[in-house]
Amino acid sequence: MWFSRLLQRLFPPAPTPAALYLYLAFALAGSIVLIVALHRLLGPRGRRWLIVFVTFIAGLFFGLEYFYPVHGDPEKNFLTDWIEPVSVMLTVVGALTVGLGIYSLFQVHGRALAQRRPGWHNSLAFFLATFAMLVFGLWEHYLHLPQPPPDVLPWPKVVYEILFNGLFAPLQAATFSLLAFYIASAAYRAFRVRTGEATLMMAAAFIVMLGQVPFGAWLTSFIPADSPAAFFRLEMLGEWVLRWLNTPAQRGIIFGIAVGALAMSLRIWLSLERGTFFSEQS
Amino acid sequence: MGSLEHANWFMRLLFLSLCTIIVASVLLAQRGREMFIRRIPGLTAIEEAVGRATEMGRPIFFSPGLDSINIVTLQALAILSYIVRLAASRATRIIVGLRSPTVFPIAEESVREAYDAAGRPENFRPEDVRFISDEQFAYALGAVGIMAREETATNFLFGAFYAESLILAENGRALGALQVAGCPEPTQIPFLIATCDYVVIGDEYYAASAYLTREPTLTGSLVGQDICKAIVIALILLGVGLATILAPDRNFLLTWLGGGG
Numbered sequence: 001m002w003f004s005r006l007l008q009r010l011f012p013p014a015p016t017p018a019a020l021y022l023y024l025a026f027a028l029a030g031s032i033v034l035i036v037a038l039h040r041l042l043g044p045r046g047r048r049w050l051i052v053f054v055t056f057i058a059g060l061f062f063g064l065e066y067f068y069p070v071h072g073d074p075e076k077n078f079l080t081d082w083i084e085p086v087s088v089m090l091t092v093v094g095a096l097t098v099g100l101g102i103y104s105l106f107q108v109h110g111r112a113l114a115q116r117r118p119g120w121h122n123s124l125a126f127f128l129a130t131f132a133m134l135v136f137g138l139w140e141h142y143l144h145l146p147q148p149p150p151d152v153l154p155w156p157k158v159v160y161e162i163l164f165n166g167l168f169a170p171l172q173a174a175t176f177s178l179l180a181f182y183i184a185s186a187a188y189r190a191f192r193v194r195t196g197e198a199t200l201m202m203a204a205a206f207i208v209m210l211g212q213v214p215f216g217a218w219l220t221s222f223i224p225a226d227s228p229a230a231f232f233r234l235e236m237l238g239e240w241v242l243r244w245l246n247t248p249a250q251r252g253i254i255f256g257i258a259v260g261a262l263a264m265s266l267r268i269w270l271s272l273e274r275g276t277f278f279s280e281q282s
Numbered sequence: 283m284g285s286l287e288h289a290n291w292f293m294r295l296l297f298l299s300l301c302t303i304i305v306a307s308v309l310l311a312q313r314g315r316e317m318f319i320r321r322i323p324g325l326t327a328i329e330e331a332v333g334r335a336t337e338m339g340r341p342i343f344f345s346p347g348l349d350s351i352n353i354v355t356l357q358a359l360a361i362l363s364y365i366v367r368l369a370a371s372r373a374t375r376i377i378v379g380l381r382s383p384t385v386f387p388i389a390e391e392s393v394r395e396a397y398d399a400a401g402r403p404e405n406f407r408p409e410d411v412r413f414i415s416d417e418q419f420a421y422a423l424g425a426v427g428i429m430a431r432e433e434t435a436t437n438f439l440f441g442a443f444y445a446e447s448l449i450l451a452e453n454g455r456a457l458g459a460l461q462v463a464g465c466p467e468p469t470q471i472p473f474l475i476a477t478c479d480y481v482v483i484g485d486e487y488y489a490a491s492a493y494l495t496r497e498p499t500l501t502g503s504l505v506g507q508d509i510c511k512a513i514v515i516a517l518i519l520l521g522v523g524l525a526t527i528l529a530p531d532r533n534f535l536l537t538w539l540g541g542g543g
């Protein structure tokens with residue numbers, strides 16, 4: 001394809017790692033210049049039209065790739081080969097916004113620290129943690145340790161291990177385990193028998209929960225597994241509630257969501273979602 | 283069944299029909315046809331929730347969920363825009379906590395524009411649109427920290443939530459905030475129903491911007507969406523009927539769905 005050949009001629013693979021970093025620096029600088037130029041040159045109306053145009057082209061690309069007839073093995077059309085480069089491009093754009101997120105954090109916590117607002121020590125902890133992870137994370141990365149690692153690790157690697165596996169990972173696990181208590185308190189509130197619906201939900205939950213544990217199976221184990229009444233064994237009844245009552249209801253919700261998402265996608269693609277992202281409806 | 287990485291002819295026909303119905307409904311609404319929208323309590327409660335924060339003189343917390351930029355987050359930002367306008371017109375502060383750095387600049391711009399639209403650009407505080415963390419549970423704890431420190435009167439949780447939904451909503455409830463949530467994730471809806479005062483479920487989530495703004499374009503799209511839903515229900519009923527009376531190799535609907543492209 002002529003466009004592919006043109007791109008390969010314009011952007012040949014970097015011959016050396018140093019050249020790759022140079023290309024990346026040029027690409028980054030070029031992108032910044034382009035964004036600043038567009039920001040300066042285009043007024044609000046121009047920016048709006050640019051967004052409308054880019055949104056339409058992006059939607060058209062992914063839509064066409066899905067709907068255009070495919071041929072061959074593996075099945076593909078004239079756009080399929082472009083899906084991966086475009087997805088990588090979107091990832092790169094997304095990665096650039098991480099800087100904005102970090103800037104926001106520095107702004108909020110820097111102000112709290114400078115003005116000694118209540119809880120300023122939390123902001124100090126944020127800066128210390130961020131810089132420690134940044135310094136030791138990069139340091140550890142560029143140590144280029146052999147695999148398997150040596151018995152005695154260099155001290156920057158030890159500090160990194162303490163920070164990540166000794167502090168960060170257990171904190172995440174502790175937060176996740178808190179969910180058990182939150183589920184218990186939410187379930188208590190939801191299952192209090194106050195209305196007809198709550199009673200029904202309580203009964204269904206009771207059957208499903210008992211059906212999942214050995215005690216539940218033991219309770220109805222007197223019903224022979226091969227008898228016509230085997231359906232009333234708690235593990236069978238629980239499975240029936242999950243499979244024939246819960247799953248259709250969930251699928252019904254998912255169908256509704258899918259149709260809603262289609263309508264929303266169309267509104268975004270055709271820039272009809274006025275009054276929210278683009279402009280007030282005239 | 284064939285792979286659905288690419289559409290087959292039945293999918294093309296179905297998508298084209300559904301898209302045509304939605305666009306036709308939008309055009310009809312734009313030409314002035316009156317369209318009825320049923321009452322959705324969760325969305326009606328938004329005004330009450332903002333009013334509560336105004337009366338108590340305390341801020342509002344808004345979370346647009348955990349996802350990066352996708353259709354769910356864009357809908358959450360549309361709802362955010364409406365809530366900010368409402369809150370700004372009543373001089374009520376709103377704090378937005380973000381997990382995705384990609385969403386951050388869009389949310390910031392959306393909030394800034396909403397303050398402008400409400401005629402209160404001077405009330406916009408850039409530090410009120412905050413990136414918290416891109417780690418799921420760190421985000422949840424950061425958001426709960428904001429709810430506790432700022433003593434928010436109302437929490438809005440609109441967007442894609444996962445395991446952390448209960449941490450956010452249960453703590454918000456314990457702190458005494460009125461909570462309105464909307465999530466298209468079926469696994470999280472039960473948790474939100476158990477912990478929030480009002481919950482928008484399923485396709486109601488995508489009806490939000492039309493319901494709140496009542497703009498003809500969006501209302502038309504919502505009505506088109508309902509017609510599409512009726513068609514999908516009819517197809518399901520047809521599928522159930524055919525699967526009941528026909529053998530799988532003679533079920534033409536099954537053949538169409540998985541047929542060659």
